[in-house]
Structure formats: structure tokens, C-alpha cells
Amino acid sequence: MLRRCNQAIQFALTCDSIKKITQRGKQMQQGGSSYPSCSSTSDCFSLTHLSAAQCGSENLSEPEKSEVRANNTSTELSRMRSLVMFYLSYLLCVCLGLSCVICVYVWNSQWLGGFSWDGSFLQFNWHPVLMVTGLVVVYGIAAVMYRIPLTWGQNKLPWKLLHAVLMLIALVLSVVGLCAVFDYHNAKNIPNVYSLHSWIGIVATALFAMQWAFGATAFLLPCSPLSLRKLLKPVHVWFGGSVVFLSIAACISGINEKLFFDLKENTTGSQHYRELPPEAVLGNALGVLIVAFGLVVLMILSNHKWQRPDSRTGDLAYAPLLQEENE
Ligand code: HEM
Numbered sequence: 001m002l003r004r005c006n007q008a009i010q011f012a013l014t015c016d017s018i019k020k021i022t023q024r025g026k027q028m029q030q031g032g033s034s035y036p037s038c039s040s041t042s043d044c045f046s047l048t049h050l051s052a053a054q055c056g057s058e059n060l061s062e063p064e065k066s067e068v069r070a071n072n073t074s075t076e077l078s079r080m081r082s083l084v085m086f087y088l089s090y091l092l093c094v095c096l097g098l099s100c101v102i103c104v105y106v107w108n109s110q111w112l113g114g115f116s117w118d119g120s121f122l123q124f125n126w127h128p129v130l131m132v133t134g135l136v137v138v139y140g141i142a143a144v145m146y147r148i149p150l151t152w153g154q155n156k157l158p159w160k161l162l163h164a165v166l167m168l169i170a171l172v173l174s175v176v177g178l179c180a181v182f183d184y185h186n187a188k189n190i191p192n193v194y195s196l197h198s199w200i201g202i203v204a205t206a207l208f209a210m211q212w213a214f215g216a217t218a219f220l221l222p223c224s225p226l227s228l229r230k231l232l233k234p235v236h237v238w239f240g241g242s243v244v245f246l247s248i249a250a251c252i253s254g255i256n257e258k259l260f261f262d263l264k265e266n267t268t269g270s271q272h273y274r275e276l277p278p279e280a281v282l283g284n285a286l287g288v289l290i291v292a293f294g295l296v297v298l299m300i301l302s303n304h305k306w307q308r309p310d311s312r313t314g315d316l317a318y319a320p321l322l323q324e325e326n327e
Pocket residue numbers: 127128131132135136178181182183185191192193194195196197198199200201202204205246247248250251252253254255256257258261
């Protein structure tokens with residue numbers, strides 16, 4: 001009973017909001033201004049599922065009704081355009097991610113001799129493969145997961161859990177990738193953490209581990225207070241983007257370092273890096289793919305229109321876990 005009353009009140013409030021927004025839209029169009037957070041009413045996905053007819057437009061005159069109909073059509077069109085753009089970007093993101101994984105795997109298996117875990121240089125080969133797969137691709141895919149519109153109408157809890165599990169997989173892959181290189185350095189008496197690459201890499205991984213621990217505590221534990229979730233959400237999103245940025249920087253510097261180490265004249269008879277042998281082309285291409293993947297992930301994360309509607313209105317996203325479970 002209480003629940004039904006609550007739903008009725010929410011519906012009435014939403015209708016009221018639509019009317020206010022429509023009036024405000026008209027005023028702004030006349031004044032040549034735009035909405036503070038959405039470029040048009042149509043961009044606010046969260047409200048578009050309710051038509052004006054549901055909110056009392058039956059009292060409107062015929063010209064006003066046709067204006068409402070025209071508004072609804074342009075709303076739908078704009079919504080469709082935004083959806084198509086999202087799915088194209090998401091497809092691009094997945095294709096780039098897969099290309100990164102294939103590229104780094106082919107480089108290390110075909111050119112660099114394959115993999116083993118015996119302290120030899122073959123153990124080192126795990127490092128780039130696991131770091132790119134974990135800290136770049138799985139992390140990036142998990143970060144944009146909430147933006148998929150298919151997930152919006154559903155209970156948020158399974159998506160929260162999937163987000164956390166994918167992030168945990170990314171973290172485990174990265175830690176194993178770091179163990180591979182530390183183990184290899186120790187076996188060969190090579191000093192640890194001396195390069196700029198390793199400094200950036202350590203910061204990226206440490207930030208990611210803290211981000212995961214704080215995120216799981218604040219957003220998954222039912223006992224964490226609503227006010228804490230509200231406070232931490234923007235911080236969590238900002239640090240999430242920073243980890244993407246730092247891991248790309250780590251990969252680019254690592255690839256460059258590796259190519260300079262390996263492609264020297266008169267060592268293994270291989271060509272010098274500056275002669276651009278096929279291995280260098282592959283390494284450079286991997287770097288370009290990683291940068292492109294990271295830019296698409298950051299573009300999806302920064303597009304306000306593609307945020308989950310309940311995150312934009314700022315209330316449901318912070319509802320305690322058990323409450324969400326029941327909704
Ligand atoms: C997000 C991705 C990455 C992170 C966080 C990362 C992190 C690290 C860290 C912390 C070390 C130092 C290990 C030690 O001192 O014993 C290291 C070493 C190394 N990494 Fe990466 N790495 C990443 C990706 C890559 C990639 C894609 C390559 C490309 C081949 C690469 C190549 C190297 C090389 C050559 C070393 C040994 C030299 C050095 O210590 O700088 N890394 N990495």
C-alpha cells in the first residue's frame with residue numbers, strides 16, 4: 001500500500017517536473033538559452049518515457065496538442081540518435097579492446113618467443129599481455145558498463161556486482177602481470193622500479209587497488225550510509241577516469257621502452273628500431289590502438305547524455321543495496 005502511494009507521488013512529481021521543464025524550455029528557446037545539464041528536453045532520457053498526454057495534455061487546445069506531438073517526435077528522434085551513437089561508440093570500444101588483446105598476444109607469442117613462468121625472458125612476456133588485458137581492456141569495458149541503455153530499466157544490483165567482479169578480474173590480472181616482471185627482474189638481478197614507466201605503472205595499479213577497495217566498501221556494503229555514497233560517487237568516477245589515463249601512459253612508456261631495449265643493432269642481428277622493422281610496426285600499432293581505446297572509453301564516460309538516468313537525477317543510484325534489491 002505504502003509502496004503504491006510512493007509510486008503515485010513519484011509519478012505526480014515527475015509529471016510536474018515535465019510540465020515545469022516544458023515551460024522552462026519554451027522560455028529558454030524564446031530567450032535563446034539552453035538547459036544547464038541537457039542540451040534539450042529530449043536529451044533527458046529519464047523523462048522521455050512519459051508522454052505529455054499522461055500528464056494532462058488532454059486539456060490542451062488542438063494547436064497546443066500538435067505542438068506537443070511535434071515535440072514528442074523530435075524527442076524520440078533525438079533519443080534514437082543518441083542511442084545509435086552510443087551503440088556505435090560501444091561497438092568501437094569493444095573492437096578496439098579486442099584488437100589490443102590480439103595485438104599484444106601476437107607480439108609476445110610470435111615475435112618474442114612465447115610464455116613460461118621460470119624467471120626467463122619468457123616470463124617477462126606475461127607482463128605486457130596481462131597488463132594490457134587487465135588494466136586497460138577489462139578495466140575499460142567494466143568502466144563503461146553502466147552506460148549501456150539496455151541495463152537501465154533493470155535492477156541495478158546485478159550490474160553493480162558484475163561491475164565489481166569485472167574490476168576484480170582486471171585487478172587480479174594486473175597483479176599477476178606485475179608479479180611476472182618483478183620475479184623476472186629478481187631472477188636476473190635487474191633493479192626494481194627505476195624507470196619512469198615503472199613509477200607511472202605502480203601509481204596506476206595502487207590507485208586502481210584503492211579505488212576497488214573503497215568502491216566495494218562504499219557502494220556494495222548495505223551498511224554504508226547514503227550520504228557517504230553521494231559524497232564518494234563523483235570522486236569514484238574521477239579516480240576511475242584517472243586510472244584509465246595512467247594505465248594508458250604506463251602502456252605507452254612500457255611499449256616504447258621494450259622496443260628500444262629489443263631493437264638494437266648488432267645484438268641479436270635484428271634491425272634497429274629507427275629502421276622500423278615489422279616488430280616495431282606492431283609495437284607502435286599496439287600503442288595507437290591502446291590510446292584509441294582509452295579515448296573512446298573516456299569519451300563514453302564523459303558524455304552526460306549516456307549516464308544512467310537514475311545517476312543523473314541523483315537519487316536511485318544511491319539507494320541502499322537491499323532497498324534496490326527489492327525494487
Ligand atoms: C598498465 C600497464 C602497465 C603497468 C601498470 C606496468 C607496470 C610496470 C612496473 C611497475 C614495472 C617495474 C617492475 C620492476 O621494477 O621490477 C614494469 C616494468 C616493465 N614493463 Fe611494464 N607495465 C605496464 C604495461 C607494460 C607494457 C604494455 C609493456 C610493453 C612491453 C611494458 C614493458 C615493461 C618493461 C620493458 C619493463 C622492465 C623495465 C622497467 O622496469 O621499466 N609494461 N612495468
